[in-house]
Amino acid sequence: MTIAVEPREVRLTHPDRVVWPASGTTKRGLVDYLLAVAPVLLPYLRDRPTMLWRFPEGVEGPGWFQAECRSRPPWVRTYPIVGTRGRTLTYCLIDEPATLAWLANLGTIELHPHGWTVERPDEPAAVIFDLDPGPPAGIVEAATVALRVRERLVEDGLRPVVKTSGALGLHVAAPVAHGERFEAAKVFARTVAEELEEDDPSLVIARSPRHERRGRVYVDWIQNDRNRQLVAPYSPRATPLPMVSTPLAWDEVERAAGGDLHDLRPGFRDVLGRIETLGDPWRMDSETAPPIPAAVSARSGRPSRGGA
Numbered sequence: 001m002t003i004a005v006e007p008r009e010v011r012l013t014h015p016d017r018v019v020w021p022a023s024g025t026t027k028r029g030l031v032d033y034l035l036a037v038a039p040v041l042l043p044y045l046r047d048r049p050t051m052l053w054r055f056p057e058g059v060e061g062p063g064w065f066q067a068e069c070r071s072r073p074p075w076v077r078t079y080p081i082v083g084t085r086g087r088t089l090t091y092c093l094i095d096e097p098a099t100l101a102w103l104a105n106l107g108t109i110e111l112h113p114h115g116w117t118v119e120r121p122d123e124p125a126a127v128i129f130d131l132d133p134g135p136p137a138g139i140v141e142a143a144t145v146a147l148r149v150r151e152r153l154v155e156d157g158l159r160p161v162v163k164t165s166g167a168l169g170l171h172v173a174a175p176v177a178h179g180e181r182f183e184a185a186k187v188f189a190r191t192v193a194e195e196l197e198e199d200d201p202s203l204v205i206a207r208s209p210r211h212e213r214r215g216r217v218y219v220d221w222i223q224n225d226r227n228r229q230l231v232a233p234y235s236p237r238a239t240p241l242p243m244v245s246t247p248l249a250w251d252e253v254e255r256a257a258g259g260d261l262h263d264l265r266p267g268f269r270d271v272l273g274r275i276e277t278l279g280d281p282w283r284m285d286s287e288t289a290p291p292i293p294a295a296v297s298a299r300s301g302r303p304s305r306g307g308a
Helices: 027-044 097-105 139-155 182-199 250-257 268-278
Strands: 002-005 008-011 018-020 050-054 064-066 078-082 088-092 108-113 126-133 161-164 170-175 217-220
Touching: 002 097, 008 097, 018 027, 027 097, 027 108, 027 268, 050 088, 097 108, 126 139, 126 182, 139 161, 139 170, 139 182, 139 217, 139 250, 182 217
Parallel strands: none
Antiparallel strands: 002 008, 050 064, 050 108, 078 088, 126 170, 126 217, 161 170
């Protein structure tokens, strides 16, 4: 079948294919959600080369990350990036609703854009903290740490926002001024993560070995790298039920830290309802964003324990 997505027509094959068996959500349901959420999703994808996570047979089938923008219609723009092994990879640029529909038809569920735009490829749009709890720690502990990250960033004059990962964790970000560099973002984020670990090592870890994360929240500062991507706000996730990386208000995070998780696991319909009620809590004003603070401890003035 062909669906009209102005100003395009997009071919949709097997629209009744079940993508999420646990909920019965179909490919057409995925397309309908993406088109409905496009007004708030596209600003976080436009002009950002995006990694695709595809599950053509549904979330219970094989899935893989795909950098190359293969078999694209002529109206889908691309952007070349030289990978770490020297190979040039041609990423999709997702500029319009029709591109979302085309990608969903290919079985693309998750959208992971880079943290920069093609106009400013060497400049981070934000400082990122990916809070990843190691079981038995979970979303309550992640929310507790998110509030501590927020407190530190506000002390440094930044304006943080927060969203769910769509799984167990939370993402905190703060926009930074034009002209900043990824090295500075990474050093600053590492300084904050190490300070939080020093304050409460039973809850926070700033190092990456997975075997050391049990019962603690890993504050992943390495996300502040030009070659890293983070799942987009409002992107679906390939979880057993169709979950979404959902922007939150900070009072919702405060409630979550107290054990009230009602707002932290919305599905497609819930997310669209939240947008009607709350707008977009993740929206950042990059034009008035401050520079990245110096990478020193806010408490003691000590330098970071190391560079990136």
